[in-house]
Amino acid sequence: MTVWDSLVGQRPMIETLKNAVAGHGMTHAWLFTGPPGSGRSNAAIAFAAALQCERGGCGECHSCTTVLAGSHADVSVVRTEKLSIGVDEVRALVRSSSLAPAGQRWQIMIVEDADRLTDQACNALLKAIEEPTPRTVWMLCAPTVEDVLQTIRSRCRLVTLSTPATADVAAFLVRTEEVHEAVASYAARASQGHIGRAKALARDEATRNRRREVVAIPARLRSLGACMAAATSLVDVAKDEAEAITTELDAREKADLDAAYGVVERGRRPREYAPALAALERGQKTRAKRRQLDVVDRGLMDIASVYRDAIAVGTGARGALVNEELRTDLDTLVRLSTPEEHLRRIEAIFTAREQMLEFNVPPALALESMMVALRLPEGN
Numbered sequence: 001m002t003v004w005d006s007l008v009g010q011r012p013m014i015e016t017l018k019n020a021v022a023g024h025g026m027t028h029a030w031l032f033t034g035p036p037g038s039g040r041s042n043a044a045i046a047f048a049a050a051l052q053c054e055r056g057g058c059g060e061c062h063s064c065t066t067v068l069a070g071s072h073a074d075v076s077v078v079r080t081e082k083l084s085i086g087v088d089e090v091r092a093l094v095r096s097s098s099l100a101p102a103g104q105r106w107q108i109m110i111v112e113d114a115d116r117l118t119d120q121a122c123n124a125l126l127k128a129i130e131e132p133t134p135r136t137v138w139m140l141c142a143p144t145v146e147d148v149l150q151t152i153r154s155r156c157r158l159v160t161l162s163t164p165a166t167a168d169v170a171a172f173l174v175r176t177e178e179v180h181e182a183v184a185s186y187a188a189r190a191s192q193g194h195i196g197r198a199k200a201l202a203r204d205e206a207t208r209n210r211r212r213e214v215v216a217i218p219a220r221l222r223s224l225g226a227c228m229a230a231a232t233s234l235v236d237v238a239k240d241e242a243e244a245i246t247t248e249l250d251a252r253e254k255a256d257l258d259a260a261y262g263v264v265e266r267g268r269r270p271r272e273y274a275p276a277l278a279a280l281e282r283g284q285k286t287r288a289k290r291r292q293l294d295v296v297d298r299g300l301m302d303i304a305s306v307y308r309d310a311i312a313v314g315t316g317a318r319g320a321l322v323n324e325e326l327r328t329d330l331d332t333l334v335r336l337s338t339p340e341e342h343l344r345r346i347e348a349i350f351t352a353r354e355q356m357l358e359f360n361v362p363p364a365l366a367l368e369s370m371m372v373a374l375r376l377p378e379g380n
Contacts, residue, residue, distance in 0.1 A: 037194025
């Protein structure tokens with residue numbers, strides 16, 4: 001199994017990277033773009049492993065296994081649980097990039113969320129990319145080229161990932177997760193090509209049940225009360241899921257901090273402990289907010305997929321539906337509204353998404369306004 005086998009439905013991109021590993025078109029800076037879940041960071045890490053491997057990414061040697069495990073001395077990865085990546089993190093990465101690699105090949109710097117770089121962080125990164133050291137390779141990951149500062153992206157070679165086909169995702173799940181074909185097919189459709197989401201849906205019945213609750217919302221929006229209840233429910237689900245993810249991690253980080261400052265052993269708190277604890281709690285609060293927004297955002301995309309299917313059914317468009325199991329609800333939506341009205345509902349969803357992610361509108365307010373805009377007309 002090579003390092004490329006985990007990249008689903010990306011054959012043209014893999015060929016490009018293989019050629020670069022072989023010395024054809026290799027450059028010092030790369031920008032990986034693609035829709036959420038397409039595997040941008042996985043592609044960058046696989047490319048890094050192949051560059052460090054003497055056999056071009058065999059997946060079995062020490063270099064490959066350590067890069068994939070995140071422990072290779074010459075591969076640094078910046079990922080954030082916060083809303084942005086600050087200048088201090090980038091400066092530390094830039095300092096590391098100026099060092100000669102410990103091995104005989106490359107010093108590789110991967111920034112997973114380049115679209116979250118602050119302006120100061122972008123400026124710090126730009127200088128390093130403009131004046132690269134001979135054996136340093138930068139790999140930036142972002143949803144689109146427009147999400148990256150123009151002066152940075154102009155110095156990078158662009159690698160574009162596509163949304164994997166449903167059949168490719170289903171086959172990948174059957175092979176790697178060892179799930180039944182029916183479950184794999186459902187997870188592949190429901191994830192809309194998001195590999196991480198597909199894995200979660202294939203593995204966990206609770207995750208599948210939460211999604212079923214979310215995609216049932218559009219057909220229920222018959223009254224103002226139903227709209228308010230749906231907004232509250234979506235916020236509560238997001239909070240609960242975010243807490244489930246972060247609570248254990250928060251406790252572990254707090255225990256590590258206590259141990260580092262000797263709070264447990266000595267039974268007292270040194271002077272430096274209080275500011276360190278405050279900084280940790282601020283970071284955890286920011287991470288929890290991002291997790292909650294991520295869960296809400298995923299729910300919005302699931303709801304939008306229902307209206308997309310309703311438009312497809314209403315116009316007689318060919319092709320597979322994302323929510324094939326919701327035929328009854330889809331028939332209701334088609335009967336009560338026109339395709340144009342469903343397009344306006346999708347627009348309302350993206351407006352709410354922008355309000356929360358770009359303008360910091362509280363999720364409860366944005367979702368209440370959105371649900372009212374999604375309300376169905378009176379009818380049977």
